[in-house]
Amino acid sequence: MYEAVTATPDGESTVRRFAATAARQGFEGIVVRNADAADPALDAAAVREAHDVDAVDATAVVADDPTEASGPLSEARRAHTLLCVRGGTPKLNRFAAEEERVDVLTKPMAGRGDVNHVIARAAADHDVRVEFDFGRVLRASGGPRVQALRGLRKLRELVEQYDVPYVVSGSPTSHLELRAPRELRALGEAVGFDAAQVETGLAEWGVLAERNRHRRSADFIAPGLERGRHEQER
Amino acid sequence: MKHLPKHLRPRWRYLLVGIEAWPDADVGRRDFQRSVWFAAQNLLGDATSADADLRVLAYEFGDGEGEAVVRARRGYVDEARAALGCVDAVRDDPVGIHVRGVSGTVRAGEERYLGRARENSAEEAVVFRNATAQAVSRDGLVDVSSEGGFVGATRADLE
Numbered sequence: 001m002y003e004a005v006t007a008t009p010d011g012e013s014t015v016r017r018f019a020a021t022a023a024r025q026g027f028e029g030i031v032v033r034n035a036d037a038a039d040p041a042l043d044a045a046a047v048r049e050a051h052d053v054d055a056v057d058a059t060a061v062v063a064d065d066p067t068e069a070s071g072p073l074s075e076a077r078r079a080h081t082l083l084c085v086r087g088g089t090p091k092l093n094r095f096a097a098e099e100e101r102v103d104v105l106t107k108p109m110a111g112r113g114d115v116n117h118v119i120a121r122a123a124a125d126h127d128v129r130v131e132f133d134f135g136r137v138l139r140a141s142g143g144p145r146v147q148a149l150r151g152l153r154k155l156r157e158l159v160e161q162y163d164v165p166y167v168v169s170g171s172p173t174s175h176l177e178l179r180a181p182r183e184l185r186a187l188g189e190a191v192g193f194d195a196a197q198v199e200t201g202l203a204e205w206g207v208l209a210e211r212n213r214h215r216r217s218a219d220f221i222a223p224g225l226e227r228g229r230h231e232q233e234r
Numbered sequence: 235m236k237h238l239p240k241h242l243r244p245r246w247r248y249l250l251v252g253i254e255a256w257p258d259a260d261v262g263r264r265d266f267q268r269s270v271w272f273a274a275q276n277l278l279g280d281a282t283s284a285d286a287d288l289r290v291l292a293y294e295f296g297d298g299e300g301e302a303v304v305r306a307r308r309g310y311v312d313e314a315r316a317a318l319g320c321v322d323a324v325r326d327d328p329v330g331i332h333v334r335g336v337s338g339t340v341r342a343g344e345e346r347y348l349g350r351a352r353e354n355s356a357e358e359a360v361v362f363r364n365a366t367a368q369a370v371s372r373d374g375l376v377d378v379s380s381e382g383g384f385v386g387a388t389r390a391d392l393e
Binding site (some may be wrong): 001008012013016017018024142174175178187 | 322385386387391
């Protein structure tokens with residue numbers, strides 16, 4: 001199971017500190033949402049060596065509208081293992097859901113964000129994961145938390161209806177905000193998720209990372225063109 | 235009041251909890267208990283949080299690190315875990331909470347999950363991101379003080 005974290009300077013802990021805490025709590029790896037800023041030369045092998053967890057470099061495209069978001073997309077796709085687009089408005093959500101290159105649509109329900117059947121279906125068709133963000137359930141209270149829960153519920157119903165792929169995250173910005181998989185599972189159950197859903201969502205980050213690493217490996221001569229087993233070295 | 239015969243007494247489960255905070259945090263037992271109750275009430279509501287009946291039985295905290303034993307009624311362990319996960323700060327100090335294990339007796343749980351030999355923390359000056367700063371380190375983990383508070387790092391992040 002993986003957790004997607006925001007490291008310094010946007011967060012309050014370094015990648016390695018996250019890795020140390022994540023390892024102790026039983027995660028298999030962490031996804032660094034802001035790898036560009038936090039650690040451009042992120043060395044997954046060294047992190048694994050020191051803390052026995054995987055570290056995945058990711059980037060999050062944050063923009064106000066689709067036009068602005070589509071610019072950096074190609075470069076971000078090329079440079080990183082995982083590509084997230086931060087949702088938050090219906091237009092952005094729809095744009096991200098219809099973009100094959102995007103791995104994860106994060107925080108779709110934050111702010112004025114909303115998801116409807118069109119976006120859900122598009123995400124399912126284009127294999128874009130939507131994120132269940134537990135951050136505000138974990139760390140907010142009162143009105144904002146109720147709104148977050150309402151958003152999660154709506155998103156969950158759509159995800160179940162249209163079989164949309166999804167990821168789950170507690171969105172920690174420091175190692176103190178990191179919560180173990182079992183805690184997240186218990187929390188998920190308390191707010192209406194299945195234990196299996198939360199586990200699938202946490203594991204999905206790892207599945208994505210593995211798939212993309214394979215795609216970016218030397219086995220792929222060009223996008224969609226893989227060196228097969230039948231080809232012999234001559 | 236005379237206490238209940240044994241077969242009528244409630245059955246408990248004990249959650250062995252690790253607590254982590256920044257080095258300057260002062261997290262007292264009462265404040266921690268209050269935070270646990272608030273978290274349970276906010277997440278689970280009055281009815282379920284009363285059923286779960288969370289209580290901090292043993293508590294120890296110092297130098298930004300601590301341990302606690304939290305009691306919950308049997309059958310409410312998942313609810314207790316969820317509520318503990320939602321404790322994100324005690325007063326104004328952010329805390330990290332990790333349920334290390336669950337046990338049927340306090341003694342077995344403490345022996346198994348608590349009291350890990352910890353190194354004492356040390357204050358030192360370090361170079362982090364091309365700047366010298368004061369830091370508190372323990373076990374290869376380093377909390378570097380910066381303008382806005384602390385930054386969590388490890389020995390390998392320093393220069």
